[in-house]
Amino acid sequence: MTRKQKRLSIIAGALAVLGCATALTFVALGQKTSYFYMPADITTANIQPGERIRLGGLVEKGSVVRGQGTRVTFAVTDAADSVHVTYDGILPDLFREEQGVVTEGVFGDDGTFVADSVLAKHDETYMPKDVADRLKEQGVWQE
Structure with missing residues (x-):
């Protein structure tokens, strides 16, 4: 092998390693993606059981029920729809209705x-x- 061929093979190998690292990074980031939905979006979205998402809105008034230990059920609403949520863990200090x-x-x-x-x-x-x-559009939340 000439010196030029050695350099080209080293550069090609480095590019191949860099390409593999980039591909692995994009695959790993794609697996951690969770989309944000409001309760009204849930009815129109095609969400399969087990698919990871983020659900946001207001805690519905009168919906917080504390169960055994740290188990809590509540409803998240956007005034159009509401979704029942169960959570087993310690809630943030600022968690409350509405x-x-x-x-x-x-x-x-x-x-x-x-x-x-x-x-x-x-x-x-x-x-x-x-x-x-979304809440401003529906007239529920004001600054």
Whole structure:
């Protein structure tokens, strides 16, 4: 092999390794994707049981029911529809009725959303932009 051929083979090998690393990165990031939905979107979206999503809206008034241990059920609403959510864990300190919440999890076979994380707003002025825009459209949330 000449010196030129050696250089070309090293460059080609480096490009192949870089290409494999890039492909693996995109595959890993694609598997962690979870789309954001409001309760009204759930009826029109084709969400399969077990598909990971984020569900956002307001905690429906009178829907919070505390069960055994750390199990909590509540409903997330956007004034048009509501989705029943079950969560087993410690809720954020700022979690309460009629406040903004974003949950992440999957739908069970019975249609109940099983959350594995619950995020509550961090102060009285914060609301995720998507949630605030949708609630403003419906006249439910005001600044």
